[in-house]
Amino acid sequence: MKLSFRWYGESDSIPLQYIRQIPGMRSIVSAVYDVAPGEVWPEESLARMQQLCEENGLVFDVVESIPVSEDIKLGTDKRDAHLAAYCENIRRCAKYGVKCVTYNFMPVFDWTRTQLDKPAADGSTSLVMYWEQMKGLDPLKDDIHLPGWDSSYTQAEVRELIAAYGQLGEEGLWRNLEYFLQTVIPVAEECGVQMAIHPDDPPYPIFGLPRIITCEENLDRMLHLADSPANCLCLCTGSLGCAASNDVPAMVRKYSAMGRIAFVHLRNVKILPDGSFEERAHLSGCGSLDMYEIVKALTETGFEGYVRPDHGRMIWGETGKPGYGLFDRALGAAYINGLFEACEKAAQK
Numbered sequence: 001m002k003l004s005f006r007w008y009g010e011s012d013s014i015p016l017q018y019i020r021q022i023p024g025m026r027s028i029v030s031a032v033y034d035v036a037p038g039e040v041w042p043e044e045s046l047a048r049m050q051q052l053c054e055e056n057g058l059v060f061d062v063v064e065s066i067p068v069s070e071d072i073k074l075g076t077d078k079r080d081a082h083l084a085a086y087c088e089n090i091r092r093c094a095k096y097g098v099k100c101v102t103y104n105f106m107p108v109f110d111w112t113r114t115q116l117d118k119p120a121a122d123g124s125t126s127l128v129m130y131w132e133q134m135k136g137l138d139p140l141k142d143d144i145h146l147p148g149w150d151s152s153y154t155q156a157e158v159r160e161l162i163a164a165y166g167q168l169g170e171e172g173l174w175r176n177l178e179y180f181l182q183t184v185i186p187v188a189e190e191c192g193v194q195m196a197i198h199p200d201d202p203p204y205p206i207f208g209l210p211r212i213i214t215c216e217e218n219l220d221r222m223l224h225l226a227d228s229p230a231n232c233l234c235l236c237t238g239s240l241g242c243a244a245s246n247d248v249p250a251m252v253r254k255y256s257a258m259g260r261i262a263f264v265h266l267r268n269v270k271i272l273p274d275g276s277f278e279e280r281a282h283l284s285g286c287g288s289l290d291m292y293e294i295v296k297a298l299t300e301t302g303f304e305g306y307v308r309p310d311h312g313r314m315i316w317g318e319t320g321k322p323g324y325g326l327f328d329r330a331l332g333a334a335y336i337n338g339l340f341e342a343c344e345k346a347a348q349k
Protein backbone atom coordinates (compact mmCIF):
# COMPACT_ATOMS: atom_id res chain seq x y z
CA MET A 1 0.00 0.00 0.00
CA LYS A 2 0.99 3.59 -0.45
CA LEU A 3 0.41 5.65 2.69
CA SER A 4 -1.07 9.07 2.02
CA PHE A 5 -2.34 12.12 3.86
CA ARG A 6 -4.90 14.72 2.88
CA TRP A 7 -3.57 18.27 2.71
CA TYR A 8 -5.62 21.32 1.82
CA GLY A 9 -2.79 23.22 0.16
CA GLU A 10 -0.97 26.32 1.30
CA SER A 11 -3.93 27.53 3.36
CA ASP A 12 -3.80 24.30 5.43
CA SER A 13 -2.59 25.02 8.98
CA ILE A 14 -0.54 21.79 8.92
CA PRO A 15 2.80 22.21 7.15
CA LEU A 16 4.15 19.57 4.78
CA GLN A 17 7.31 19.59 6.93
CA TYR A 18 5.24 17.96 9.71
CA ILE A 19 3.41 15.54 7.45
CA ARG A 20 6.70 14.16 6.10
CA GLN A 21 7.74 13.27 9.67
CA ILE A 22 4.96 10.68 9.98
CA PRO A 23 6.74 7.32 9.51
CA GLY A 24 6.14 5.74 6.11
CA MET A 25 4.32 8.76 4.69
CA ARG A 26 4.54 8.81 0.91
CA SER A 27 1.76 10.64 -0.92
CA ILE A 28 -0.17 13.87 -0.61
CA VAL A 29 -3.87 13.86 -1.38
CA SER A 30 -5.04 17.29 -2.44
CA ALA A 31 -6.92 19.32 -5.05
CA VAL A 32 -7.32 22.79 -6.47
CA TYR A 33 -9.91 24.04 -4.02
CA ASP A 34 -10.48 27.58 -5.32
CA VAL A 35 -12.08 26.75 -8.68
CA ALA A 36 -15.83 26.15 -8.98
CA PRO A 37 -17.12 22.72 -10.08
CA GLY A 38 -17.49 22.65 -13.85
CA GLU A 39 -14.48 24.88 -14.47
CA VAL A 40 -10.91 24.10 -15.53
CA TRP A 41 -8.06 24.04 -13.00
CA PRO A 42 -5.07 26.30 -13.73
CA GLU A 43 -1.94 24.29 -14.55
CA GLU A 44 0.13 26.63 -12.36
CA SER A 45 -1.79 25.43 -9.28
CA LEU A 46 -1.03 21.79 -10.09
CA ALA A 47 2.61 22.55 -10.87
CA ARG A 48 2.97 24.42 -7.55
CA MET A 49 1.42 21.55 -5.60
CA GLN A 50 3.73 19.04 -7.29
CA GLN A 51 6.75 21.20 -6.53
CA LEU A 52 5.89 21.84 -2.86
CA CYS A 53 5.38 18.13 -2.24
CA GLU A 54 8.60 17.22 -3.99
CA GLU A 55 10.55 19.75 -1.90
CA ASN A 56 9.28 17.92 1.18
CA GLY A 57 10.10 14.42 0.02
CA LEU A 58 6.45 13.66 -0.75
CA VAL A 59 4.60 12.78 -3.95
CA PHE A 60 1.45 14.56 -5.10
CA ASP A 61 -0.27 11.70 -6.92
CA VAL A 62 -3.80 11.53 -5.53
CA VAL A 63 -6.52 14.12 -6.12
CA GLU A 64 -9.44 14.43 -3.74
CA SER A 65 -11.60 15.54 -5.37
CA ILE A 66 -12.42 16.83 -8.78
CA PRO A 67 -15.97 17.78 -7.77
CA VAL A 68 -18.83 16.73 -10.03
CA SER A 69 -21.12 19.70 -10.63
CA GLU A 70 -24.82 19.54 -9.79
CA ASP A 71 -25.44 20.13 -13.52
CA ILE A 72 -23.65 16.86 -14.34
CA LYS A 73 -25.47 14.98 -11.59
CA LEU A 74 -28.82 16.45 -12.65
CA GLY A 75 -28.11 16.18 -16.40
CA THR A 76 -28.94 19.82 -17.23
CA ASP A 77 -28.05 21.53 -20.53
CA LYS A 78 -24.74 22.66 -19.00
CA ARG A 79 -23.68 19.04 -18.48
CA ASP A 80 -21.59 18.57 -21.62
CA ALA A 81 -19.63 21.78 -21.08
CA HIS A 82 -18.93 20.76 -17.48
CA LEU A 83 -17.89 17.27 -18.58
CA ALA A 84 -15.46 18.74 -21.10
CA ALA A 85 -13.89 20.73 -18.25
CA TYR A 86 -13.87 17.61 -16.08
CA CYS A 87 -11.98 15.63 -18.73
CA GLU A 88 -9.53 18.47 -19.21
CA ASN A 89 -8.90 18.46 -15.44
CA ILE A 90 -8.13 14.73 -15.53
CA ARG A 91 -5.63 15.33 -18.35
CA ARG A 92 -4.00 18.20 -16.47
CA CYS A 93 -3.76 16.22 -13.24
CA ALA A 94 -2.15 13.34 -15.12
CA LYS A 95 0.36 15.73 -16.67
CA TYR A 96 1.53 16.65 -13.15
CA GLY A 97 1.88 13.07 -11.95
CA VAL A 98 -1.57 12.26 -10.53
CA LYS A 99 -2.50 8.56 -10.69
CA CYS A 100 -5.79 8.52 -8.79
CA VAL A 101 -8.73 10.93 -8.85
CA THR A 102 -11.42 10.72 -6.17
CA TYR A 103 -14.95 12.06 -6.61
CA ASN A 104 -18.44 11.45 -5.32
CA PHE A 105 -21.88 11.45 -6.88
CA MET A 106 -23.89 12.70 -3.90
CA PRO A 107 -26.64 15.21 -4.56
CA VAL A 108 -26.15 18.67 -3.00
CA PHE A 109 -24.39 17.73 0.24
CA ASP A 110 -21.02 15.99 0.47
CA TRP A 111 -21.55 14.64 3.95
CA THR A 112 -23.97 15.07 6.79
CA ARG A 113 -23.18 15.50 10.48
CA THR A 114 -25.15 17.27 13.19
CA GLN A 115 -22.17 18.32 15.31
CA LEU A 116 -18.46 18.66 14.57
CA ASP A 117 -17.07 18.94 18.08
CA LYS A 118 -18.91 16.43 20.23
CA PRO A 119 -16.82 15.84 23.37
CA ALA A 120 -16.06 12.24 24.34
CA ALA A 121 -15.39 11.05 27.90
CA ASP A 122 -11.63 11.41 27.36
CA GLY A 123 -11.96 15.09 26.41
CA SER A 124 -11.31 14.57 22.68
CA THR A 125 -13.93 15.87 20.23
CA SER A 126 -15.20 14.39 16.98
CA LEU A 127 -17.88 14.61 14.31
CA VAL A 128 -21.21 12.93 14.99
CA MET A 129 -24.60 12.46 13.42
CA TYR A 130 -27.43 12.11 15.92
CA TRP A 131 -30.95 11.44 14.66
CA GLU A 132 -32.15 13.25 17.77
CA GLN A 133 -30.58 16.45 16.40
CA MET A 134 -31.96 15.83 12.88
CA LYS A 135 -35.52 15.28 14.06
CA GLY A 136 -38.02 17.80 12.80
CA LEU A 137 -35.61 19.42 10.32
CA ASP A 138 -37.15 19.94 6.89
CA PRO A 139 -34.99 21.74 4.34
CA LEU A 140 -38.06 22.44 2.21
CA LYS A 141 -39.55 24.48 5.05
CA ASP A 142 -36.81 25.57 7.41
CA ASP A 143 -33.57 27.47 7.10
CA ILE A 144 -31.14 24.69 7.83
CA HIS A 145 -27.45 25.20 8.28
CA LEU A 146 -25.94 21.86 9.11
CA PRO A 147 -22.17 21.82 9.48
CA GLY A 148 -20.31 21.04 6.28
CA TRP A 149 -23.09 22.03 3.94
CA ASP A 150 -22.13 24.29 1.09
CA SER A 151 -22.93 27.78 2.38
CA SER A 152 -22.64 29.23 -1.12
CA TYR A 153 -26.20 28.05 -1.83
CA THR A 154 -29.05 30.25 -0.71
CA GLN A 155 -31.87 28.52 1.11
CA ALA A 156 -34.05 29.02 -2.00
CA GLU A 157 -31.41 27.35 -4.18
CA VAL A 158 -31.18 24.41 -1.81
CA ARG A 159 -34.97 23.98 -2.05
CA GLU A 160 -34.82 24.10 -5.86
CA LEU A 161 -32.02 21.52 -5.93
CA ILE A 162 -33.83 19.20 -3.54
CA ALA A 163 -36.98 19.46 -5.67
CA ALA A 164 -34.97 18.76 -8.86
CA TYR A 165 -33.39 15.64 -7.34
CA GLY A 166 -36.80 14.52 -6.11
CA GLN A 167 -37.99 14.64 -9.74
CA LEU A 168 -34.87 12.85 -10.98
CA GLY A 169 -35.08 10.02 -8.44
CA GLU A 170 -32.59 7.19 -7.96
CA GLU A 171 -32.90 5.75 -11.46
CA GLY A 172 -32.36 9.19 -12.99
CA LEU A 173 -29.23 9.63 -10.89
CA TRP A 174 -27.98 6.21 -12.07
CA ARG A 175 -28.52 7.26 -15.70
CA ASN A 176 -26.53 10.44 -15.13
CA LEU A 177 -23.75 8.50 -13.41
CA GLU A 178 -23.59 6.18 -16.42
CA TYR A 179 -23.37 9.17 -18.78
CA PHE A 180 -20.60 10.64 -16.62
CA LEU A 181 -18.60 7.38 -16.63
CA GLN A 182 -19.01 6.84 -20.37
CA THR A 183 -17.48 10.27 -20.95
CA VAL A 184 -14.79 10.29 -18.29
CA ILE A 185 -13.48 6.72 -18.06
CA PRO A 186 -12.01 6.60 -21.60
CA VAL A 187 -10.08 9.80 -20.83
CA ALA A 188 -8.85 8.34 -17.53
CA GLU A 189 -7.73 5.17 -19.35
CA GLU A 190 -5.84 7.22 -21.90
CA CYS A 191 -4.04 9.18 -19.14
CA GLY A 192 -3.26 6.23 -16.84
CA VAL A 193 -5.50 7.61 -14.09
CA GLN A 194 -7.79 5.55 -11.86
CA MET A 195 -11.13 7.20 -11.07
CA ALA A 196 -12.21 6.36 -7.52
CA ILE A 197 -15.80 7.03 -6.47
CA HIS A 198 -16.33 7.79 -2.79
CA PRO A 199 -19.38 6.17 -1.18
CA ASP A 200 -22.24 8.33 0.03
CA ASP A 201 -21.75 9.56 3.56
CA PRO A 202 -23.82 8.31 5.32
CA PRO A 203 -24.91 5.56 2.91
CA TYR A 204 -28.66 6.15 3.09
CA PRO A 205 -31.06 8.89 1.96
CA ILE A 206 -31.16 12.14 3.94
CA PHE A 207 -34.12 14.48 3.44
CA GLY A 208 -35.37 12.28 0.62
CA LEU A 209 -32.35 13.01 -1.62
CA PRO A 210 -31.46 9.98 -3.74
CA ARG A 211 -28.30 8.15 -2.68
CA ILE A 212 -26.90 5.35 -4.82
CA ILE A 213 -23.31 4.56 -3.77
CA THR A 214 -24.38 2.87 -0.60
CA CYS A 215 -24.10 -0.93 -0.47
CA GLU A 216 -22.61 -4.00 -2.16
CA GLU A 217 -25.43 -4.41 -4.68
CA ASN A 218 -25.06 -0.80 -5.80
CA LEU A 219 -21.25 -0.90 -5.86
CA ASP A 220 -21.54 -3.94 -8.17
CA ARG A 221 -23.92 -2.01 -10.40
CA MET A 222 -21.61 1.01 -10.43
CA LEU A 223 -18.55 -1.03 -11.43
CA HIS A 224 -20.53 -2.73 -14.22
CA LEU A 225 -21.52 0.62 -15.73
CA ALA A 226 -17.96 0.86 -17.06
CA ASP A 227 -16.08 -2.41 -16.84
CA SER A 228 -12.63 -0.88 -16.84
CA PRO A 229 -9.69 -1.00 -14.41
CA ALA A 230 -9.91 2.81 -14.50
CA ASN A 231 -13.41 2.69 -12.98
CA CYS A 232 -12.64 2.05 -9.32
CA LEU A 233 -13.75 2.65 -5.77
CA CYS A 234 -12.44 4.92 -3.07
CA LEU A 235 -13.48 2.53 -0.36
CA CYS A 236 -14.22 4.67 2.69
CA THR A 237 -14.65 2.33 5.63
CA GLY A 238 -16.18 5.04 7.82
CA SER A 239 -18.83 5.99 5.24
CA LEU A 240 -19.91 2.46 4.32
CA GLY A 241 -19.52 1.51 7.97
CA CYS A 242 -22.31 3.87 9.10
CA ALA A 243 -24.82 1.29 7.86
CA ALA A 244 -24.73 -1.85 10.02
CA SER A 245 -25.97 -3.86 7.00
CA ASN A 246 -22.64 -3.27 5.20
CA ASP A 247 -20.05 -5.98 5.94
CA VAL A 248 -17.05 -3.73 5.35
CA PRO A 249 -14.22 -6.32 5.61
CA ALA A 250 -16.08 -8.60 3.15
CA MET A 251 -16.60 -5.71 0.74
CA VAL A 252 -12.93 -4.76 0.96
CA ARG A 253 -11.89 -8.36 0.26
CA LYS A 254 -14.21 -8.71 -2.72
CA TYR A 255 -13.41 -5.45 -4.51
CA SER A 256 -9.70 -5.58 -3.75
CA ALA A 257 -9.51 -9.12 -5.20
CA MET A 258 -11.22 -7.74 -8.33
CA GLY A 259 -8.55 -5.01 -8.55
CA ARG A 260 -11.21 -2.33 -8.34
CA ILE A 261 -10.12 -0.44 -5.22
CA ALA A 262 -7.77 2.42 -6.06
CA PHE A 263 -7.91 4.19 -2.72
CA VAL A 264 -8.93 3.27 0.82
CA HIS A 265 -10.04 5.72 3.50
CA LEU A 266 -9.41 4.05 6.84
CA ARG A 267 -11.39 5.30 9.79
CA ASN A 268 -13.65 3.92 12.46
CA VAL A 269 -17.20 4.83 13.46
CA LYS A 270 -19.41 3.72 16.32
CA ILE A 271 -22.99 2.99 15.32
CA LEU A 272 -25.41 3.74 18.16
CA PRO A 273 -28.58 1.73 18.87
CA ASP A 274 -30.86 4.22 17.06
CA GLY A 275 -28.64 4.29 13.93
CA SER A 276 -26.87 7.52 14.87
CA PHE A 277 -23.10 7.40 14.63
CA GLU A 278 -19.97 8.94 16.12
CA GLU A 279 -16.54 9.19 14.50
CA ARG A 280 -14.06 7.46 16.79
CA ALA A 281 -10.33 6.82 17.07
CA HIS A 282 -8.97 4.44 14.40
CA LEU A 283 -8.40 1.52 16.81
CA SER A 284 -10.82 -1.41 16.29
CA GLY A 285 -11.72 -1.41 19.98
CA CYS A 286 -12.95 2.19 19.78
CA GLY A 287 -15.68 1.72 17.16
CA SER A 288 -17.91 -0.69 15.26
CA LEU A 289 -15.37 -1.65 12.57
CA ASP A 290 -12.73 -4.37 12.79
CA MET A 291 -9.76 -2.54 11.29
CA TYR A 292 -7.55 -5.63 11.55
CA GLU A 293 -9.95 -7.64 9.36
CA ILE A 294 -10.07 -4.77 6.87
CA VAL A 295 -6.28 -4.51 6.56
CA LYS A 296 -5.96 -8.31 6.47
CA ALA A 297 -8.41 -8.39 3.57
CA LEU A 298 -6.27 -5.83 1.74
CA THR A 299 -2.93 -7.57 2.31
CA GLU A 300 -4.27 -11.04 1.47
CA THR A 301 -5.59 -9.74 -1.86
CA GLY A 302 -2.28 -8.05 -2.73
CA PHE A 303 -3.58 -4.49 -2.49
CA GLU A 304 -1.08 -1.97 -3.86
CA GLY A 305 -3.19 1.17 -3.99
CA TYR A 306 -3.41 4.27 -1.82
CA VAL A 307 -4.48 4.33 1.81
CA ARG A 308 -5.02 7.27 4.08
CA PRO A 309 -6.09 7.76 7.67
CA ASP A 310 -9.44 9.47 7.27
CA HIS A 311 -10.99 11.90 9.73
CA GLY A 312 -9.32 12.11 13.12
CA ARG A 313 -10.58 13.42 16.43
CA MET A 314 -9.31 16.69 17.87
CA ILE A 315 -6.89 15.82 20.67
CA TRP A 316 -4.11 17.41 22.73
CA GLY A 317 -5.65 20.87 22.45
CA GLU A 318 -5.30 21.04 18.68
CA THR A 319 -7.72 23.28 16.79
CA GLY A 320 -8.40 23.46 13.07
CA LYS A 321 -10.49 21.94 10.34
CA PRO A 322 -12.84 19.42 11.97
CA GLY A 323 -11.71 15.87 11.19
CA TYR A 324 -8.46 17.10 9.66
CA GLY A 325 -6.09 17.81 12.53
CA LEU A 326 -2.54 16.49 12.48
CA PHE A 327 -2.30 14.59 15.77
CA ASP A 328 -5.06 12.00 15.60
CA ARG A 329 -4.57 11.37 11.90
CA ALA A 330 -0.86 10.81 12.58
CA LEU A 331 -1.80 8.33 15.33
CA GLY A 332 -4.12 6.71 12.80
CA ALA A 333 -1.27 6.46 10.27
CA ALA A 334 1.00 4.82 12.85
CA TYR A 335 -1.72 2.30 13.72
CA ILE A 336 -2.36 1.59 10.03
CA ASN A 337 1.39 1.03 9.52
CA GLY A 338 1.38 -1.46 12.39
CA LEU A 339 -1.59 -3.38 11.06
CA PHE A 340 -0.07 -3.60 7.57
CA GLU A 341 3.34 -4.72 8.83
CA ALA A 342 1.79 -7.44 11.01
CA CYS A 343 -0.58 -8.65 8.28
CA GLU A 344 2.10 -8.63 5.57
CA LYS A 345 4.60 -10.54 7.72
CA ALA A 346 1.94 -13.07 8.75
CA ALA A 347 1.04 -13.59 5.07
CA GLN A 348 4.71 -14.29 4.19
CA LYS A 349 4.99 -17.09 6.77
Ligand SMILES: [Mn+2]
Nearest residue numbers: 236239265310
Ligand atom coordinates in the same frame (compact mmCIF):
# COMPACT_ATOMS: atom_id res chain seq x y z
MN1 LIG B 1 -13.90 9.10 3.31
